[in-house]
Amino acid sequence: MIKGIRFAGVESGIKPKGYDLGLVLFEEPMNCLAAYTRNRVKAAHILYNRRQKADKVRAILVNSGCANACTGKEGVEDLKTIGDILSETLNIERQSILFASTGVIGKRLPKDRIIGVIPRLLKGLKEKNIELFAHAIMTTDTYPKIVETRFKGKKEYTIVGVAKGSGMINPLFATMLAFFFTDYPVPQERFNRYFKDSVRGSFERITVDGECSTNDTVMLFSRQSDEDEDSLGLFRDSLNKAMKELSLMVVRDGEGATRVIHITVKGARTKDVAERVARRIATSPLSKAAFFGCDPNWGRFIAAAGDAGVPVDPSRVEIILQGEVLVKGGVEVPFDEQGLKGLMNKKDIELLIDLHKGKSSFDIYTTDLTYDYVKINASYRS
Amino acid sequence: MIKGIRFAGVESGIKPKGYDLGLVLFEEPMNCLAAYTRNRVKAAHILYNRRQKADKVRAILVNSGCANACTGKEGVEDLKTIGDILSETLNIERQSILFASTGVIGKRLPKDRIIGVIPRLLKGLKEKNIELFAHAIMTTDTYPKIVETRFKGKKEYTIVGVAKGSGMINPLFATMLAFFFTDYPVPQERFNRYFKDSVRGSFERITVDGECSTNDTVMLFSRQSDEDEDSLGLFRDSLNKAMKELSLMVVRDGEGATRVIHITVKGARTKDVAERVARRIATSPLSKAAFFGCDPNWGRFIAAAGDAGVPVDPSRVEIILQGEVLVKGGVEVPFDEQGLKGLMNKKDIELLIDLHKGKSSFDIYTTDLTYDYVKINASYRS
Numbered sequence: 001m002i003k004g005i006r007f008a009g010v011e012s013g014i015k016p017k018g019y020d021l022g023l024v025l026f027e028e029p030m031n032c033l034a035a036y037t038r039n040r041v042k043a044a045h046i047l048y049n050r051r052q053k054a055d056k057v058r059a060i061l062v063n064s065g066c067a068n069a070c071t072g073k074e075g076v077e078d079l080k081t082i083g084d085i086l087s088e089t090l091n092i093e094r095q096s097i098l099f100a101s102t103g104v105i106g107k108r109l110p111k112d113r114i115i116g117v118i119p120r121l122l123k124g125l126k127e128k129n130i131e132l133f134a135h136a137i138m139t140t141d142t143y144p145k146i147v148e149t150r151f152k153g154k155k156e157y158t159i160v161g162v163a164k165g166s167g168m169i170n171p172l173f174a175t176m177l178a179f180f181f182t183d184y185p186v187p188q189e190r191f192n193r194y195f196k197d198s199v200r201g202s203f204e205r206i207t208v209d210g211e212c213s214t215n216d217t218v219m220l221f222s223r224q225s226d227e228d229e230d231s232l233g234l235f236r237d238s239l240n241k242a243m244k245e246l247s248l249m250v251v252r253d254g255e256g257a258t259r260v261i262h263i264t265v266k267g268a269r270t271k272d273v274a275e276r277v278a279r280r281i282a283t284s285p286l287s288k289a290a291f292f293g294c295d296p297n298w299g300r301f302i303a304a305a306g307d308a309g310v311p312v313d314p315s316r317v318e319i320i321l322q323g324e325v326l327v328k329g330g331v332e333v334p335f336d337e338q339g340l341k342g343l344m345n346k347k348d349i350e351l352l353i354d355l356h357k358g359k360s361s362f363d364i365y366t367t368d369l370t371y372d373y374v375k376i377n378a379s380y381r382s
Numbered sequence: 383m384i385k386g387i388r389f390a391g392v393e394s395g396i397k398p399k400g401y402d403l404g405l406v407l408f409e410e411p412m413n414c415l416a417a418y419t420r421n422r423v424k425a426a427h428i429l430y431n432r433r434q435k436a437d438k439v440r441a442i443l444v445n446s447g448c449a450n451a452c453t454g455k456e457g458v459e460d461l462k463t464i465g466d467i468l469s470e471t472l473n474i475e476r477q478s479i480l481f482a483s484t485g486v487i488g489k490r491l492p493k494d495r496i497i498g499v500i501p502r503l504l505k506g507l508k509e510k511n512i513e514l515f516a517h518a519i520m521t522t523d524t525y526p527k528i529v530e531t532r533f534k535g536k537k538e539y540t541i542v543g544v545a546k547g548s549g550m551i552n553p554l555f556a557t558m559l560a561f562f563f564t565d566y567p568v569p570q571e572r573f574n575r576y577f578k579d580s581v582r583g584s585f586e587r588i589t590v591d592g593e594c595s596t597n598d599t600v601m602l603f604s605r606q607s608d609e610d611e612d613s614l615g616l617f618r619d620s621l622n623k624a625m626k627e628l629s630l631m632v633v634r635d636g637e638g639a640t641r642v643i644h645i646t647v648k649g650a651r652t653k654d655v656a657e658r659v660a661r662r663i664a665t666s667p668l669s670k671a672a673f674f675g676c677d678p679n680w681g682r683f684i685a686a687a688g689d690a691g692v693p694v695d696p697s698r699v700e701i702i703l704q705g706e707v708l709v710k711g712g713v714e715v716p717f718d719e720q721g722l723k724g725l726m727n728k729k730d731i732e733l734l735i736d737l738h739k740g741k742s743s744f745d746i747y748t749t750d751l752t753y754d755y756v757k758i759n760a761s762y763r764s
Binding site: 038039040041042067069070071072074104105106107209210211212213214284285286289290292293295297298299300302303304305306307311312313314315327329330331332369370371373374375377378379 | 420421422423424449451452453454456486487488489549591592593594595596666667668671672674675677679680681682684685686687688689690693694695696697709711712713714751752753755756757759760761
């Protein structure tokens with residue numbers, strides 16, 4: 001809970017049922033750092049937000065159930081209309097209001113329904129209501145995702161984060177929506193690079209299905225007053241920790257996932273090689289299906305590694321799964337297959353691939369590929 | 383059936399049950415053109431074959447149930463040992479014998495078992511026995527895949543093709559094993575380029591799961607006598623047709639597949655753009671799951687297109703599914719969703735994406751993502 005930051009979440013009818021509209025209202029103007037999807041097809045809120053005032057943010061309205069992506073100019077106009085009403089009602093500048101959306105692509109926002117529910121939304125605004133907000137931004141998530149951490153600078157500061165997954169989660173940008181709030185006065189320009197690093201080390205290190213959303217958004221809202229640049233390092237550490245934690249909650253709740261697999265590639269000649277090999281294995285359906293079936297079928301990992309588009313010398317590869325060496329010098333070493341199947345029947349799996357070619361490494365978290373992933377995505381809209 | 387080319391297939395015990403070892407014996411020395419996987423990790427038969435005599439091929443021994451990949455030098459030595467025995471038994475040069483394998487990666491070939499079964503294999507050799515051979519090379523395939531076509535040059539020629547799928551089927555090289563046999567005397571050097579083109583237009587235009595095998599092999603065996611270069615064009619057309627037909631049999635029998643989706647991307651500025659967009663959609667698990675569920679969820683197609691790593695202008699995109707226009711100028715046009723769901727409940731789906739940016743196009747065939755794909759691959763070894 002942060003003083004002066006109030007949350008609300010309501011059922012507005014965008015989705016057939018459940019919470020689907022959330023609002024955050026800031027008592028004083030906040031700075032906002034944002035990272036958006038690298039998909040060439042970008043949702044209306046991304047096109048819209050970029051033209052608003054990132055150093056005077058007073059509110060953000062977030063909906064689930066409709067991505068407001070591929071809705072053309074009308075999709076952006078809809079946000080202006082809703083923004084005008086919110087601006088009047090709250091008596092703040094329209095340009096101080098941001099938006100975010102998640103849900104089905106291609107449908108226009110039901111803007112009259114959203115406008116109609118604004119009074120109810122405002123009534124629900126409370127500093128303690130972040131859980132309602134977290135519910136309002138969920139789609140196929142099975143639980144709300146919130147982190148909170150504190151650190152001591154000139155005074156005690158708080159960072160609160162909230163995110164939603166859980167499909168279209170992909171390497172290079174791995175959640176659809178995540179918001180962080182802090183009362184620490186972040187020096188915007190100086191911190192922008194660290195913000196990006198923090199995103200890179202967390203949300204860009206998870207994947208569920210290798211799909212890149214049109215709506216991916218990570219935002220950090222921070223106070224502007226009371227400079228305390230001495231505590232920047234502490235803030236950065238705390239933010240990194242909060243982002244990592246929240247990103248792991250997203251991958252753990254990945255669509256249909258029963259396990260989280262932490263893949264580390266080391267001994268690579270360059271970081272790029274390590275990253276490509278790790279990402280290729282993390283998005284390999286055969287490897288992910290093997291994890292679902294507790295099958296130590298390491299041939300699938302090495303085949304994926306060999307298909308990463310970078311030089312891999314199979315005769316040097318070492319593979320360690322759950323601490324057990326399966327492969328050395330590119331060939332199998334005797335291991336207890338039944339025992340290993342037992343070790344793999346866990347929620348957390350560690351897979352280490354050592355290329356024995358250099359000193360660079362990279363790690364990423366992925367899920368297993370399950371019946372439920374197919375079930376959820378063969379019937380998401382129906 | 384081609385005179386002088388005899389086939390056999392037997393149960394040798396490499397697999398727990400079923401046919402798993404096939405032999406083709408050529409009465410006279412044949413030329414061989416081959417295309418192998420682009421995976422950096424290559425099976426032993428690929429490393430081995432490259433050092434044999436491609437213009438004097440007398441036999442090829444093919445097994446399923448064991449990929450003989452990631453088996454180090456020993457994997458290649460095993461082939462030499464088996465080759466020595468076969469060479470003695472058949473009284474032909476060892477260097478005139480080729481190999482191919484498919485199955486689980488990382489296990490050595492049970493060479494004593496294979497050697498022990500050679501007499502039985504030789505007894506079964508018959509020109510008409512191609513179906514036994516086709517069965518012997520199957521893994522998760524549900525039916526054998528054979529094509530036969532004829533054309534008239536100086537005399538009547540025949541092309542026979544046989545292939546196996548059906549997982550680890552990926553763009554850029556899409557079957558594990560395919561063999562073509564012809565009595566047409568192919569001019570090797572001149573034809574090599576056309577052979578590659580034919581592979582590119584068929585086996586490289588299908589995908590099941592985007593996975594690149596360590597064992598992918600396409601081979602063309604042809605007679606050497608009786609020059610008839612005038613008929614080269616006719617031969618080329620017939621081979622293209624045979625490869626296309628066989629590659630479509632592979633994708634139709636893709637692991638767990640209930641539908642084949644033919645994706646065409648047109649209106650691209652370059653062929654590379656068209657190809658990348660087509661391949662990205664063809665390997666998108668969300669798009670493939672939507673096809674399984676008969677869900678005209680076009681947002682997933684456009685999101686995948688936007689993530690293809692090439693410029694895509696969403697405001698120009700047109701999407702036509704089963705002949706129905708869903709999207710024009712990047713936004714949805716009204717369509718009958720229930721009617722379209724019915725149209726999608728077919729074995730064959732046509733998806734056309736027009737980027738409206740140029741004149742290049744590319745097409746590819748893919749499968750839907752189903753429960754059975756997960757089932758097959760979560761328990762392939764157990």
